[in-house]
Amino acid sequence: MKKTGLKKLVAAFATVSMLAACGGGDEEDSTITVGLTYIPDVQFFPFYVAVENGYFESAGVEVDIRHHGAQESLFTALATGEEDVVFVSGDEVLFARAEGMDVTSIMTLFSEYPSTLIVPQDSDIETPADLEGRSVGLPGEYGSNYFGLLAMIDAYDLENVEVESIGFTQMAALSRGDVDSVIGFVNNDAVAMESQGFDVRTIDLAPDLPLIGPGLAVMEENLGENEDEHRAIMAGLQKAVEFAEENPEEALDIVTKYVPSMTDPEVREAATLTFNATLPLYVGDGKVGTQDVERWEDMSEFMVDAGLIEELVPVDEVMTTEITG
Incomplete structure (x- = not known):
């Protein structure tokens, strides 16, 4: 299959790879900055709920939420150390890894590809x-x-x-x-x-779609030193999703603090539809945060066959099961 149309994406990954060589976070800062793409949105409700209800803090980690700028590349802030964790699809992590960026998935959050x-x-x-x-x-x-x-x-x-x-x-x-x-x-x-x-x-796009949806990824160099914080993030998200299941209106009220336009009843109604469609993706089989090694292997093979990457990316390089167990 053709590679046409990927030039901009390849260039972006090449840029952040170079930035990574000279970037880095503050090792003394115990706060974990989680990057969420672009504007605040109801689909990120577990992060908002976990912050507002203190679930991250009670699990042992302080989390700052950062939304990307509209013109910002997906991995730039992660590579430069401005973010410690980024919300990103598994396929985009694998593509970035194939292009030479040392990014690793620590957990998959959506149970199905969206x-x-x-x-x-x-x-x-x-x-x-x-x-x-x-x-x-x-x-x-x-x-x-x-x-x-x-x-x-x-x-x-x-x-x-x-x-x-x-x-x-x-x-x-x-x-x-x-x-x-x-x-x-x-x-x-x-x-x-x-x-x-x-x-x-x-x-549905395919019966057994060989792709992995949104989750959290970090730079490889930050894997070992922040394992406890990463597990705490997963625990906080678990509690947030459980809260949202039991208290959907309260969860939407929390989201409104981050998405002020939801004070408009019509916007709130539309956001509720997105919330209702997104909640099952986080819930999955009841556990928030998984890693399917076989699916990662299938995805790597598919992306080679599709001409998206040149050679197989070893699964143990692009993802870890240390956080999800």
């Missing part, structure tokens, strides 16, 4: 196999949605699908009929469309 195929409710597309001769839109040829697209094409041996980079305009493009389908996040794009009155359906 990317999905989205079609209008009345579409005759029932499975990805129906995409032959049709079009699919996605933000661009990079990141989790792109990796998911390639996995879908591979799983169904699709040969005639028109792929269009449409930026973050999935709803507009789909509702206008510019594309027949889009790739988006089941807990974000799909529920946003529903909340705005556009009826859609979601379709």
Whole structure:
């Protein structure tokens, strides 16, 4: 499969790799800074709840939350030591590792990969196999949605699908009929469309998708010295998710401190849909924070076959089970 469209991503990883050589955090600072991507969002509710309810502190770690800037590369702050931990998809960690960045996944937080195929409710597309001769839109040829697209094409041996980079305009493009389908996040794009009155359906990308969703990653050099803090973060998130299961409205009230626009009833209603779609992803089989070694191996093989990376990345280099047990 083609590598087209990954040049920007490769360049970004190369840049942060160079920064890592001259960066570093303050070893005397016991506070762990967790990087969450871009703007505050309800999907990060366990982190907000754990901070506000003192779950991190009671587990033995002080956590500062930092949201990335809109133009900031995913791993820059981690590489320079401005962040100690970053919320990132497993596939992006593996891709970065293949490009020479010493980043390691310490836990997977989403039990399922969140990317999905989205079609209008009345579409005759029932499975990805129906995409032959049709079009699919996605933000661009990079990141989790792109990796998911390639996995879908591979799983169904699709040969005639028109792929269009449409930026973050999935709803507009789909509702206008510019594309027949889009790739988006089941807990974000799909529920946003529903909340705005556009009826859609979601379709799994593949039966056994060889990709790993969001979790937490660190620079390899910080693995051993911060194991206790990393376990404490996992424990704090576990308590936060349990609290949210039992007290959803209270959890949403906490999120509102970080997302002030949720004081608007309509925004709160839309956020509730995202919350309801995201909670099961964190809950999984009841334990927050896992590592599936076999799935990591499958993902490495898939990314080689897809032409995303040149050679297999040994699983013990890109992830650890020391924190999740």
